[in-house]
Amino acid sequence: MTESLDAHRPDAPTLAGQYQPGEVEQRRYEQWVADGRFRASADSDREPFTIVIPPPNVTGSLHMGHALDHTMQDALVRRKRMQGFEALWLPGMDHAGIATQNVVERQLAEQGLSRHDLGREKFVERVWQWKDTSGGTILGQMRRLGDSVDWDRERFTMDEGLSRAVQTMFKKLYDDGLIYRANRIINWCPRCLTALSDIEVEHTDDDGELVSIRYSDDVVVATTRAETMLGDTAVAVHPDDERYRHLIGTEVELPLTGRRIPIVGDPHVDPAFGTGMVKVTPAHDPNDFEIGQRHDLPALTIMDERGVITAHGPFEGLDRFEARPAIVAALRAQGRIVAEKRPYVHAVGHCSRCRTTVEPRLSLQWFVNTSPLAKAAGDAVRDGRVRIEPPELAKRYFAWVDNMHDWCISRQLWWGHRIPVWYGPDGEVVCVGPDEEPPSSSGDGPGWHQDEDVLDTWFSSGLWPFSTLGWPEQTPELAKFYPTSVLVTGYDILFFWVARMMMFGLYAMDGKQPFDVIALHGMVRDDHGKKMSKSFGNVVDPLDWIDRYGADATRFTLARGANPGGDVPVSEEWCQGSRNFCNKLWNATRFALINGAHAVGPLPEAERLSTVDRWILSRLAHVTAEVDEQFESYEFAKVCDLLYHFAWDDVCDWYVELSKPVLAGGGESAEVARRVLGHVLDQLLRLLHPVIPFVTEELWTALTGGETVLTAPWPVSDRALVDDAAEAEVATLQRVVTEVRRFRSDQGLRPTQRVTARLDGLAGAGVAAHEPLIRSLARLDPAGEGFQASATLAMPGEVSVALDTRGSIDVAAERARLTKDRTAAEKEAGQARAKLDNPAFVGKAPEQVVAKIRERLAVAEADLARIDAALEALSS
RNA sequence: GGGCGCGUAGCUCAGCGGGAGAGCACUCGCCUUACAAGCGAGGGGUCGCAGGUUCGAAACCUGCCGCGCCCA
Numbered sequence: 001m002t003e004s005l006d007a008h009r010p011d012a013p014t015l016a017g018q019y020q021p022g023e024v025e026q027r028r029y030e031q032w033v034a035d036g037r038f039r040a041s042a043d044s045d046r047e048p049f050t051i052v053i054p055p056p057n058v059t060g061s062l063h064m065g066h067a068l069d070h071t072m073q074d075a076l077v078r079r080k081r082m083q084g085f086e087a088l089w090l091p092g093m094d095h096a097g098i099a100t101q102n103v104v105e106r107q108l109a110e111q112g113l114s115r116h117d118l119g120r121e122k123f124v125e126r127v128w129q130w131k132d133t134s135g136g137t138i139l140g141q142m143r144r145l146g147d148s149v150d151w152d153r154e155r156f157t158m159d160e161g162l163s164r165a166v167q168t169m170f171k172k173l174y175d176d177g178l179i180y181r182a183n184r185i186i187n188w189c190p191r192c193l194t195a196l197s198d199i200e201v202e203h204t205d206d207d208g209e210l211v212s213i214r215y216s217d218d219v220v221v222a223t224t225r226a227e228t229m230l231g232d233t234a235v236a237v238h239p240d241d242e243r244y245r246h247l248i249g250t251e252v253e254l255p256l257t258g259r260r261i262p263i264v265g266d267p268h269v270d271p272a273f274g275t276g277m278v279k280v281t282p283a284h285d286p287n288d289f290e291i292g293q294r295h296d297l298p299a300l301t302i303m304d305e306r307g308v309i310t311a312h313g314p315f316e317g318l319d320r321f322e323a324r325p326a327i328v329a330a331l332r333a334q335g336r337i338v339a340e341k342r343p344y345v346h347a348v349g350h351c352s353r354c355r356t357t358v359e360p361r362l363s364l365q366w367f368v369n370t371s372p373l374a375k376a377a378g379d380a381v382r383d384g385r386v387r388i389e390p391p392e393l394a395k396r397y398f399a400w401v402d403n404m405h406d407w408c409i410s411r412q413l414w415w416g417h418r419i420p421v422w423y424g425p426d427g428e429v430v431c432v433g434p435d436e437e438p439p440s441s442s443g444d445g446p447g448w449h450q451d452e453d454v455l456d457t458w459f460s461s462g463l464w465p466f467s468t469l470g471w472p473e474q475t476p477e478l479a480k481f482y483p484t485s486v487l488v489t490g491y492d493i494l495f496f497w498v499a500r501m502m503m504f505g506l507y508a509m510d511g512k513q514p515f516d517v518i519a520l521h522g523m524v525r526d527d528h529g530k531k532m533s534k535s536f537g538n539v540v541d542p543l544d545w546i547d548r549y550g551a552d553a554t555r556f557t558l559a560r561g562a563n564p565g566g567d568v569p570v571s572e573e574w575c576q577g578s579r580n581f582c583n584k585l586w587n588a589t590r591f592a593l594i595n596g597a598h599a600v601g602p603l604p605e606a607e608r609l610s611t612v613d614r615w616i617l618s619r620l621a622h623v624t625a626e627v628d629e630q631f632e633s634y635e636f637a638k639v640c641d642l643l644y645h646f647a648w649d650d651v652c653d654w655y656v657e658l659s660k661p662v663l664a665g666g667g668e669s670a671e672v673a674r675r676v677l678g679h680v681l682d683q684l685l686r687l688l689h690p691v692i693p694f695v696t697e698e699l700w701t702a703l704t705g706g707e708t709v710l711t712a713p714w715p716v717s718d719r720a721l722v723d724d725a726a727e728a729e730v731a732t733l734q735r736v737v738t739e740v741r742r743f744r745s746d747q748g749l750r751p752t753q754r755v756t757a758r759l760d761g762l763a764g765a766g767v768a769a770h771e772p773l774i775r776s777l778a779r780l781d782p783a784g785e786g787f788q789a790s791a792t793l794a795m796p797g798e799v800s801v802a803l804d805t806r807g808s809i810d811v812a813a814e815r816a817r818l819t820k821d822r823t824a825a826e827k828e829a830g831q832a833r834a835k836l837d838n839p840a841f842v843g844k845a846p847e848q849v850v851a852k853i854r855e856r857l858a859v860a861e862a863d864l865a866r867i868d869a870a871l872e873a874l875s876s
Numbered sequence: 877g878g879g880c881g882c883g884u885a886g887c888u889c890a891g892c893g894g895g896a897g898a899g900c901a902c903u904c905g906c907c908u909u910a911c912a913a914g915c916g917a918g919g920g921g922u923c924g925c926a927g928g929u930u931c932g933a934a935a936c937c938u939g940c941c942g943c944g945c946c947c948a
Contacts, residue, residue: 015910017910017911018911018913019913203946203947203948270877273877287948347947347948392880392881393880395879395880396879396880396946399879399880399946399947400946400947403947491945491946492945492946495946495947525888526888527887527888527900528887528888529887529888529889529944549913560899561888561889561899563889563890566889569887569888569889570888571887571888571900573899573900573901574888574899574900576900576913577899577900577913579913580911580913580914581913582913583911583913583914584910584911584913584914586910586911586913587910587911587913587914588910588911589910590910590911591910591911592910593910594910595910637889637890638890641890641898641899644898644899645898652910652911653915656910738916738917741916741917742916742917742918744905744916744917745904745905745916745917745918746917746918748904748905749905750905750906750908751905751906751908751915751916752906752908779908828895831895832895835894835931835932838931838932839931840930840931840932841931841932842931843931844930844931844932845894845931845932846894848894849894849932852894852895853894853895856895
């Protein structure tokens with residue numbers, strides 16, 4: 001007497017015929033938050049797992065890039081949570097200095113106002129107002145995606161704690177001599193009126209002009225920026241250039257100005273470019289600035305902050321782009337233009353915020369001396385403390401950190417962290433820490449003023465992995481969750497943000513890295529591999545997909561395309577496919593519930609399991625192990641692919657179909673099948689939950705009666721369930737069924753049409769017990785009185801199926817089918833034989849490989865014999 | 877100009893030394909009581925080109941052609 005396995009839940013819900021995500025998602029998400037499922041505690045005994053979100057701009061909204069980045073992070077965090085880690089995913093935003101200031105300035109401009117009309121204090125107040133009311137829409141959008149972030153820990157780079165961190169860091173770097181102020185050439189945006197760091201400049205190949213100007217009979221220079229000649233203070237040639245060596249040390253008169261400027265020899269000059277002579281404008285070109293320094297040349301600034309010419313009579317007051325043709329015309333009038341090339345395509349820098357052409361500008365700015373910091377940032381990856389995934393991208397990282405320039409951190413903005421430096425009336429410079437009184441209010445007398453500038457936004461986001469955890473205070477959060485576990489971001493941001501966090505983290509946290517792993521992904525692209533851009537009109541709004549197909553479908557589409565470090569193409573059709581997959585899961589579970597499947601109690605003992613049960617459990621064991629492994633190496637695409645095929649092919653197409661007759665038959669075998677089906681779905685839904693959280697939650701709770709799949713233990717592969725014999729048997733069964741189906745299809749038999757058949761040789765192939773299943777799936781009735789075989793299908797392993805098609809066999813179709821098979825078998829045999837006939841192969845290839853080819857030849861020859869016999873029978 | 881990477885089925889991509897794969901698209905047949913957002917079957921590729929290494933190359937090496945990205 002065996003104990004009944006059935007534990008029917010009378011409350012088991014019935015599911016609708018289709019999955020409707022919209023209805024489910026909001027309800028589930030609100031419940032998760034209300035139940036505190038995403039909260040992480042610093043006093044937990046559990047091992048921590050931490051991800052800090054790459055903070056989106058406060059001005060931003062959710063785009064596909066975020067959706068991809070967040071899907072990956074959420075999948076990692078949800079899995080770790082299921083594995084029992086104290087999993088923290090910390091959300092927040094950065095203040096996006098230039099971008100945010102631009103937004104508010106535009107609003108003011110509509111009222112005909114500038115920020116100067118309001119004054120600094122009122123303007124900043126206004127920006128805060130904007131931030132509070134319409135900033136941060138992206139946070140609401142993250143809920144639609146299903147992000148399991150700890151909302152209680154949301155941070156903003158401008159909030160009090162993080163501002164304190166910024167000031168602390170500035171002071172620390174300043175005191176260590178790693179921050180300095182200097183007059184340097186920096187990238188300047190004449191529209192935003194601020195300095196930019198190198199990485200805020202985007203280079204594009206633009207049409208320009210290359211004009212060659214004769215300064216004297218001996219001196220001709222080529223330039224794309226003729227207008228800057230007004231600021232030339234030298235002409236340079238390569239010191240080894242035979243053509244011009246004799247000119248070094250002489251002078252030439254600069255046209256239009258009458259100034260005499262020296263000719264210098266500098267190895268930076270490329271003798272092959274143009275005439276091999278270059279004009280040197282130290283105040284308006286970074287390379288020229290360096291040449292100027294080497295030769296002690298004066299730097300003449302000829303433009304104001306808006307790019308307007310400030311000197312030289314007729315050109316004064318002209319914008320830089322008006323001045324260019326005017327100066328060329330003036331030079332031409334003097335017969336000094338000896339060559340012109342238009343269009344001349346060359347790289348031009350643009351402000352990454354407003355696209356304005358960047359103007360190199362000599363000005364007094366604050367810099368971080370990055371050399372010691374960048375060295376440490378490189379070493380942390382070199383010595384393995386920080387792992388970059390995929391490892392190939394480490395090369396790019398090194399290329400950046402090993403050649404880093406000093407970082408210009410001052411911005412001529414009002415929105416941001418104001419530089420904590422005060423200047424005294426007698427030239428004093430004081431850097432003030434967070435707990436120190438600024439000199440202006442400490443009775444040191446009048447005349448003190450604070451630096452007007454603010455810090456680059458990246459300065460504060462560089463502190464993100466620890467400022468968000470409470471640094472500079474030694475908080476329990478910092479102790480528990482730092483270093484963070486993984487940083488997930490795009491390779492496009494490796495240089496600026498990631499490298500900065502590495503430098504700051506190692507420096508501020510006594511050499512402890514900000515994260516153990518940097519997991520990189522690429523850009524989301526359209527279904528032709530094109531970058532999404534407004535000008536192309538191929539931008540897809542993830543919220544649109546979430547509305548129409550569900551968050552799960554959107555996430556699955558992204559995760560399925562996410563190969564490490566690779567770009568991720570998406571299309572609406574693929575999203576529909578993902579939606580269909582969710583619906584497939586829905587219906588599989590629906591079928592299971594209708595048939596009384598459940599996940600209560602232990603699995604039946606091995607001897608009570610059918611071969612088919614043992615097969616699906618064996619498959620489950622393999623898939624679980626593989627999925628787990630792929631997750632560990634951030635192979636989201638492989639995780640999705642494995643689960644997709646396991647769910648659809650193994651579970652739905654075969655296990656469910658094979659179980660139908662068993663379930664219908666009732667009795668103990670049906671009881672066992674109900675439990676096994678329930679178990680497989682239970683585990684499958686858990687494995688899928690990190691990627692598609694909503695539908696799996698809905699189905700898992702319906703199936704198991706459990707409270708939430710969110711904290712259900714993550715499946716562990718049970719190697720004891722691996723069953724090679726069962727897998728082989730089911731493979732044979734599948735082959736027989738598929739062969740019969742193929743015959744039926746080729747013969748044009750309707751799926752509903754039953755055909756009588758006699759099955760021979762099943763015992764020899766070890767599948768005698770499965771005859772009923774084979775008949776069921778292949779729709780074959782038993783041969784009875786008057787059975788007359790009109791066709792015989794011979795299959796590998798001595799199995800043959802004789803079918804009675806009432807004499808209506810389509811001989812031509814059958815001959816064509818067999819001939820096709822014969823060609824394939826012949827090719828196979830030929831290839832194998834060729835190899836085996838090669839003594840070098842037999843002699844040098846590993847024994848295993850040779851054996852495999854021998855086996856292949858044997859199978860192919862047997863197939864040939866079988867097919868020939870069938871063809872013979874067909875013609876007689 | 878320097879560096880990195882990529883060219884595999886119509887499209888997008890896996891595979892990266894031993895039988896050419898997936899999704900979508902395509903063709904044929906089906907409302908087979910979980911699912912037509914579905915079921916069954918099928919077609920389709922001298923793996924950019926040319927050399928080389930190897931018993932064996934889509935995979936490794938060299939060169940060329942084409943494309944992309946980053947930096948200057």
